[in-house]
Amino acid sequence: MSNACSYRQIALSLCLVFCFYLPCCVKSDELQILLNLKSALNKSSTNVLDSWEAASSVCSFDGITCNAEGSVKEIELSSQKLMGVLPLDSICQLQSLDKLSLGYNLLYGAITEDLSNCVKLQYLDLGNNLFTGSFPDISALGELQYLYLNGSEFSGTFPWKSLENMTNLALLSLGDNPFNRTPFPDQILKLKKLNWLYLANCSIEGKIPPEIGDLTELRELELQYNYLSGEIPVEIGKLHKLWQLEIYNNELTGKLPVGLRNLTNLEYFDASANHLEGVISEVRYLTNLVTLQLFENQFTGEVPTELGEFKKLVNLSLYTNMLTGPLPQKLGSWADFDFIDVSENFLTGPIPPDMCKKGTMKGLLMLQNRFTGEIPVTYASCTTLKRFRVSNNSLSGIVPAGIWGLPNLNIIDIAYNQFEGPITSDIKNAKEIGIISAEYNRLSGELPEEISEAISLVKIELNNNQILGKIPHEIGELKRLSSLKLHNNGLSGSIPESLGSCASISNINMANNSLSGKIPSSLGYLPTLNSLNLSRNELSGKIPESFSSLKLTLFDLSYNRLTGPIPESLSIEAYNGSLARNPGLCSSTIRSFKQCPTDSGMSKDVRLLIVCFALGAMILLASLGCFLYLRRTEKYRDRSLKEVSWDFKSFHVLTFTEDEILDSIKRENLIGKGGSGNVYKVMLSNGAELAVKHIWNTDSHGRRKSRSTTPILGKRAGKEKEFDAEVQTLSSIRHVNVVKLYCSITSEDSSLLVYEYLPNGSLWDRLHTSRKMELDWDTRYEIAVGAAKGLEYLHHGCERPVIHRDVKSSNILLDEFFKPRIANFGLAKIVQANGGKDSTRVIAGTHGYIAPEYGYTYKVNEKSDVYSFGVVLMELVSGKRPIEPEFGDNKDIVSWVCSKLKNKQSVLSIVEPRIPDAFKEDAVKVLRIAMLCTTTLPALRPTMRTVVHMLEEAEPCKLVSIIINKDGDLKKKEAK
Template sequence: MGVRVLAILLVVLLGDSTGDAATNPYDFSAIMGLMTDWQNAPPNWVGNDPCGNNWVGIVCNNSRVTSIILSSAGLTGPLSGDIGQLSELQFLDLSNNKGLTGSLPEQIGNLMKLTHLILVGCGFSGQIPDSIGSLQNLVHLSLNSNRFTGLIPAIIGNLSRLYWLDLADNQLTGSIPVSNGSNSGLDMLLQAKHFHFGQNQLSGTIPSQLFSSGMRLIHVLFDNNNLNGSIPSTLGLVRSLEVVRFDRNSLAGAVPANLNNLTSVQELLLSNNRLTGPLPNLAGMNALNYLDLSNNSFDATDFPSWIPTLQSLTTLMLEFTQVQGVLPVILFSIFSLQSVVLKNNQLNGTLDIGSSQGNQLQRIDLQNNNIDNFKQSTGNHSVEVILVSNPVCQETGAAGKSYCTIPQSNTSSYSTQPNKCIPAVCNSNQTSSPNCRCGYPYTGTLVFTAPSFSGLGSSTYFENLTGIITMSFQSYQLPVDSVSLSDPRKDSYNYLKLNLAVFPSEGVSFNWTSINIIGFVLSNQSYWPPKIFGPLNFIADQYTYFADVQVPTTSKNSLNISVIVGAAAGGFVLLLLLAFVGVYAFCQKKRAEKATEQSNPFVNWDPNKSSGEFPQLKGARWFSLEELKKYTNKFAEANQIGSGGYGKVYRGTLPTGTLVAIKRAQQGSMQGGVEFKNEIELLSRVHHKNLVSLVGFCSEQGEQLLVYEFLPNGTLEEGLSGKSGIRLDWARRLKVAIDAARGLAYLHEFANPPIIHRDIKSTNILLDDHLNARVADFGLSKPVTEGERGYVTTQVKGTMGYLDPEYYMTQQLTEKSDVYSFGVVMLELLTARRPIERGTYIVREVRVVMDKDKDLYNLQGILDPAIGLGTSLKGLERFVELAMRCVEESGADRPTMGEVVKEIENIMVFAGLNPKAESATTSASYEEASKGYSTDPYSNEDFTEDGGGFPPSRI
């Protein structure tokens, strides 16, 4: 939800405000009112036209202020009631300005068009005004980490569009409001996915009315409050839940028996309450990673037999739960298990943890039990076992055993390491980035309120998170060089905290706009790390090293005679300086041109012969820039057929009459010289009817252009979404699948050396005029040399949603990574859904719904109706099975692309289709529907999480 809005807003923030008119006088008056009460306003807030003069943080549309984004700007003072005059305001983000104090004005309820109100990490206090309930368009409300007091306004329940509600880390009191007759309540928020209320002083019971089967909640966080009474059984009706935290309250009574209905829950924390009755049976909650039921008053019971069935479990916390008996050795065979904490119980007998070799087990803490023997196998000595205050540690000679002593704290000293370079020696206050460049980073703390893992000693989690955050910023073309994470630790609330440092890619510091946008991305929660990290908050440090330099203005009345005399005396010196500067600038220009030439990947290329660096082009042609200008009528706007973050795509006509598509990179595009050269080298030497053909290229006068064959029917994504006017029935989808699979199999098995594409997705599969599919975009592709057979260790690149989780976690790239991505494309062919859409991952959704005992494997609810539901879909079940084999977690369990080709051919034969036949010519109806539609099949677009939003590459 938030990603689409973020993309739209960033287009405006990084461009110019729309409209030439001067700022609306009412809006200007309101801004001046705010500025009067604020100290440390941005330095370019001068003059009388915020819209026309592009004031930092102000976004306008036709003279009206639509957004104020001033994250981490160092503002101090109150938020004036003048804010209520900005009747067109849609975004208000003042997050991480700790100096903003006082109460929220009632006038904030006048902002009827407001969709995002983000005030994270400020110093606001007092009651949250009831007028917020008037903001009917609000979808995102973040007031966390302030000092708000009083009750949660029940009228928030009127906000029917609200998606995100975060009031955590305040001083709110009273009960949780629910509707009652004409009164509103939080139970009315049926569209909300996030209830974040942790770290307050809420009291009373949790109303059973708060939850219902019609809700879409994924996060329910009520930890660290003063809630009492029982956990309502209605919680078990919200089947969409993924994270549940009710720990550190005063809840009593038995845990509802229907809690195991929540089969999507990954983190469940009910610890530090007064819960009684039997230990809840959570069998069937197979997604559960983190389970903490510690410090309650459950009935004494033998260790539950259902716990070893939870094969996703990483952390088991059952301290002070009166568990007794012998721990089964099968518990320690769970591959993902990292920590087992069963202190202060009545466990007895022999502790046998098996070999535990090959799994992730790190810590077993069984202090204060009745264990009288410990059987330790070879291969598990790396597991930290604590048996202090057990009979086994009271035996003679036991004092010297490692498991009979309490080890030092296991906090991690992890920090991001340099990226194969030597850290730079920097000036005072500057820091060396992971890429060994000095700069002033934007810093703060990432706070994860429910991570699904417990082992902080493993660097793999944090290394991958670093790469994903960096890739996220760069996908929005933010000026970020690199990201560093350090000092992972758990606080007293059991939250995971990480220090974050974001380094600039331009100069040594960020400007005001960049800080605003980076802060907005993090505070808006539109960027999501992998789910293993859970819900996220970002608390920023104030940034004081802005690159912007304010030019002081001096009135004529302030000039005095000394200034005039000084100017006259300095005139001659100035002339000498200008001459010197001219000579110096000429020399610097020559140096810069030489440096640019040396950094150019084509510096050694000779267009007339093949040198060691020049690729064997095999038919691809070197075009001059003048030729391409001629073929596109000087890149006329009428010939533009698409655009993306790299630049624009133009239709061109060669002298032979052949249509071509010319991709022209813009300065500073995401595709650098290495990727440009890589795509030329690969496409010029691989030739297959299911791979897009490279006609030629141009590298001249600082320009980078690629010339492709023209494919009129656009991308597979456009065909599935209906944008191109093409209808893809079941037979055509099978044909698209076999075509793309053959292209990939050629790369893996017949190219010499083999090639891993690394960015297979529906926007990189193109359709020709006969709807034959061709694989495109080789900018990220990786040839596999003889010494790299098996896997290639390389930086993670690709597109979220299609990215192989094994490659993402290990950085070991194999052909099976392409197989995973192709499996996701197969699921797109079935459902016409983006891989990550409205917060749902298509692989997981199919896996949950799929039932082989039912017709069409029970997938009717998510199949694309255009596929031909109601007609014969022969082979669909086999196609689904193949797709799910392709997206297995382990690459070893996936088929090769050659095997995928054979199976799709068999499916087509089963469906009565000829797998060797070419597609039929596009019908007249399709041609008619496509008239006037400009396709862009050559872009490298990574679409947003909820589908249909602006792709980040356009920003």
């Protein structure tokens, strides 16, 4: 008996000991799990995990919440810049975990772990990361209420059946992932407690099922950027609690359903960019609307007058439809109205006067309609206005003086109307204005000299008006001016010499005025001048000799009173018409002009002897100068590369030495020259090849300058620290589609940047030289995707976004397999943490690739790169350069492509003829993406992450390629 008691006591003691120590063991396990998580995410650039130490309680860890028993209940680490592969199987061993929030980080890798142990999870957020592969089955997570997986790069087929058991799900966010195309999932229609459904940009196709109306708890429904077709189901009117409905950028057809009027709680409604038709009268009942966007459809009829009584409406976008009738005159007069765009319709009547009544309006866009009447004077005091565009209407009257001087205005576009009156001196207050587009009106008076105080002006388009008087001398103070169009007016007096100070100007047109006096010689020194038209004036005197250095695509001095000899460089047959009707001009080479007189006082033989003697003396002096220069250069080169002290910084594991690089910087290895320096090909002793850019430090006049005061990259302005910081940031980039920078070797006078060597040159070479036939469509497509992924990494994958600012085909290099690399970061800008996304105001880029926002602001961001990349896509599809003579005056590839979007045959004509017919519709898919990238309004352009997704969806069918290779021809299904 005593033994039995003894055994029972021992058992009881063991049980007590076990029960006492069990919580400690559990916490010990949880500690180890969290420390493993910390180790996996050790690349974090923040200090959020610093408190995660073995000596601390897990409940004191930052981002950790425990329950009453001291077990981990929540992990909240969203937006912490965490980087690494997520050990989900380990995390799921936290038995009490009901919330895991890791959204907005830099987590990567595939999720292959079994999540069945996370059975208590109610909240799971893995959104906005960089995962790869498909998402696993999560059927076991039956208690889940919130699921965020949006924008995390998941692909393949989503496990829709996993959702069947999640009857408590209130929020489902799967959008912005490149999933395989699938019809609207039936499993979602059974989630009766859903109040937010985000399926935007995740390849949903087919019709919106009528059963969507059974999800009566829905408050937000977002299905934009998919492949949805058919009509909007009438049953959507059953969603009485709906607060936001986003179905834009699909292929929906038909009319707005009658039941839409029942959505009286709706505040945000966007059905734009579809194929919807009919009237929009249903929206008259949606009195709580804050924003209404129905642009780019085929709606007809009038804008409901009830919209003028909407008390919350702040944003109205109805452009590119077929709407008629007037706008409600009370429109925008109640709330803090922000923006209206009703352009490209057939609207009539006056402009509503009170849209800026609350003083908050930023955009008024009503161009290309049939509006009449005057500009309401109320807008002259709308100081928040940034864009005022009413061109191509039948408006009249005098432009209110204050309009010209609105302090935040970027663009004033009143062209093609019947406006009268002068441009007033108020223009001096318009410090932000970039474009004045007022051509084809009846403006009169003189140009005010105060126009020079509008220092941000890039374009002045005042042609075809009745402007008189002189061109103000002060116009030369507009240093950013790129286009000046004053033709077909009544201007008189001389052309200001100061115009030669506008170093950025590329287009000058003053034709058909009454200008007199001499042509300023300063115009001949304008470095970017591309078009000059001074015809049909009363200009006199000689053509300036400085014009000999101009390289113009348009040149016209005809119908003037010019005299004297035509400069030799202009004495070519191509310019005959450009100089016609100047009776006083003479030429010794152009037969259509009278011959210039010769000096008869000197015999021909004497003149010939003098010329020969002068030429001989010049040759002798030049030879001597070259000899002395070469000797001096050779000595300097020997000293600069062998004796100067160099600072060597490596960014990768190197298999070469500094001496190998320095010894290879010689003339026979030169493979290219650029504005910043020479490029050399270096063959290493181990057979590897490198490219080395040799950059001399120069001042603003091109003279060599000490690196201590002038950095190499960017615009050669600033301090050495900025150069080192930028190189260090770019050197940290690791991506297969970004050119690899191995090291930098710097001295006081110059720098060497050592890159990987790409043997197939640039995309420009392959598209626009004799080698362009080597690029078939598959290769072009792969180049497009690879380059897009490189830019996506720069914008989204770095610690701070990198804006390239000079994206173009010549900066996309190709390796031996034609895999692309983004190169040339001389203009790149790293977005500063305190500077936002508009952190640079420096003009950068190449003509033809520059985004149009440069016309009204110098603040650029990632969307400027997106525009430039869109131009590259157009090059890939069309084989055209960004600027071609066939496009017409002042037009680029973007405007040319837009002009071709008339019908299917016209669109197909854009595709380069060398691309086989079987691939042309694949090319059109890429062209469609290019059009989205080059949208005028930056906010409407996709991100590079979205561009990559869209390009991957446009992948050419591999089966089709096989059939083409075998049979040589194939008709494919028409692409939408």
